[in-house]
Amino acid sequence: MNAGAGTAIVLFTRDLRVHDNPALHAACAEAERVVPLFVHDEAILAGPMAVPNRLRFLADSLADLRRGLRAAGGDLLIRRGDPAAAVAELAGRTGARALHLAEDHSAHALRRLEALRRLSLRVTTAPGLTVVPPGHLTPAKRDHYQVFTPYWRAWRAASPRPVLPPPARITLPDGLDPGPLPDPVTDASPGLMPGGEEHGRRRLREWVSHGLHDYARERDVLAHDGTSRLSAHLRFGTLSPREVLRFTAADEAFARQLAWRDFHYQVAAAFPDLAWRDYRPRPRTVRDDPRALEAWENAATGLPIVDAALRQLHHEGFMHNRARMITASFLTQALHLDWRHGYRHFRRWLADGDIPNNAANWQRLAGTGNDPRPRPLSPLRQAARFDPDGAYVRRWLPELQALEGAAVHRPWQAPPELRRTLDYPPPLLDLGP
CATH class of the missing domain: 3.40.50.620 (HUPs)
Structure with a gap:
């Protein structure tokens, strides 16, 4: 000092x-x-x-x-x-x-x-x-990278700033009233994780010690807690993304996730209308269907993998990343509803919800974002691949406990006498065999 x-x-x-x-x-x-x-x-x-x-x-x-x-x-x-x-x-x-x-x-x-x-x-x-501030990496003759892969190459080659220690001593001027902390919030999701730097640093240490080594293999398995769950801490800055990278840089799969976050921030800095205007306008079918939207928002689509993901969102203020992709693709590509509806619903519930990542990911799944080749996701194929025994769905939809194994993903195929006992709606769409 x-x-x-x-x-x-x-x-x-x-x-x-x-x-x-x-x-x-x-x-x-x-x-x-x-x-x-x-x-x-x-x-x-x-x-x-x-x-x-x-x-x-x-x-x-x-x-x-x-x-x-x-x-x-x-x-x-x-x-x-x-x-x-x-x-x-x-x-x-x-x-x-x-x-x-x-x-x-x-x-x-x-x-x-x-x-x-x-x-x-x-x-x-x-x-x-961010790890690399927006504007620090730019392609020739453009103000930002529009596609992730070249950004990732530049990001990996960049020299990040050093990690700084906490201050040893802070001297405050005399006579200042600190002011009160905010009143307790009583209507948050019951399973919301606690905030704060102490919790974030403890979560980071535990995950690096016990989860990072399995991240590339386990991150998409819906029933496993194979993701870091650091997103809200990064959103509020209770953890430094630069320090997180220092602990995780050797794991390329996880480092890519930090790079995706930086990528979205540099897109939003260059395209500030990201939350309400299509980044890449494309011809597409968009319906106005309040009934379908209400069913999606209330986890009542009749498609278990989608409803389970939305139940997790409402209970925890968090949703597994693979589940975010499945629910977003279903809303935009199967129901053909506008991505902005999903963006607003996620904004309402996600503790980590911020404009760059929330809007950019919704646009990506809707086919209007940075991905030059958007690919719709089949929710049933995604469920079979990433929740093969139905453990994730049964965790969040206990009303389907009577269905065994992967049958939980297709309750409409259950025998009629069993189907009548399930307190679960029919699917919004004919999803085929």
Whole structure:
């Protein structure tokens, strides 16, 4: 820490951690006193992204971040309202001359940054939301990569920034009211994982020790917990994607998933309409069928693999990645409903739901995204391959327990006397033999 260098404010946004936090690290390196700040932005709280599962995960993460900062001698100041107004008030109170925050490229983040730069402060943005920041890798004569494979080659060849240690000591100016933590969120999914850096780091350690070595083989098996379940921690920045890569870089299959995340972020930075406009407009059949949409949203399609996935989403605020692909393909390619309906439903429930990954993956499965050769997925073939004994479906659809083995995927083929005992709807579509 550079004694005598005055006071700096760190505005936490989606980097709710003390480990490998470039904005926090830079503030502590240059200033004698540091004011860590989080602002409950009214513009976000009034919008569609403020849903119970993410608010609960955020509340957990803020409480954990406050503990981490206090352990280093500091604290987390929590305010509500407009971020620029909160920063201006604290700068006036503390004499701060500098502001540090994580780089972000969403439309809202860019408007927030513009407002912050109108203040009488030196504003510095730092990387941290991705392994490779959007715009750092570009093909010749284009502002972003449109196809993943060449991006992956460039991403693997890039030299990532070093992982930074947590601050040893944070000195907070005297006389500042930390402000209250948010009220408990009581209407979140009952199986939602806890948020916070401590939980995220524990999950990372356990998964690297006991799950990573089987990832390439087990990641698509629906009944196994073969994925990292780190997505919500990456979305809120309770884990650093750069640090996650340091622990997992030797596993190419998992490193590709981090690269996919970065790929989607650079697409969204270049195409900010990703959540509501087709990235690659193509001729396609789109129906308006409120009954089919309601059945899909309520896990009542009559197709067990789809309904089980949506039950998992509603219970955990999470869905297995393979199940996301199956449900998205069924909605867009089989029911021919607009991908935006699915995007909004996932946005409502996913703890990890953010615009770049949620919208890009929905567009990819709908055939309007970055994949130049979209391929519809057969839900029955996917079920036979990735849930061959029906264990995933039986876990989430106990009403089908009477069906044995793979028969659980085709309840409409059960003997009539058994079918009449199942409290389960007929399929929306004729799915054939």
